[in-house]
Amino acid sequence: xxxxxxxxxxxxxxxxxxxxxxxxxxxxxLKEKQEKSSKKIVSFSSKPARFFIKRxxxxxxxxx
Numbered sequence: 267x268x269x270x271x272x273x274x275x276x277x278x279x280x281x282x283x284x285x286x287x288x289x290x291x292x293x294x295x296l297k298e299k300q301e302k303s304s305k306k307i308v309s310f311s312s313k314p315a316r317f318f319i320k321r322x323x324x325x326x327x328x329x330x
């Protein structure tokens with residue numbers, strides 16, 4: 267396996283283990299780090315979801 271992938275998986279496991287694999291605790295930790303960071307946070311506006319319907323051998327797109 268790729269050495270970089272192994273390192274990422276090892277770090278990920280150590281990080282989640284340090285938070286007892288608790289997703290809420292991990293979320294709070296990441297949120298706290300984000301708030302302390304001086305980096306600009308970018309959010310993108312959400313777009314309506316699209317789904318495709320097959321009609322008479324043609325696909326048509328519709329917005330939900």
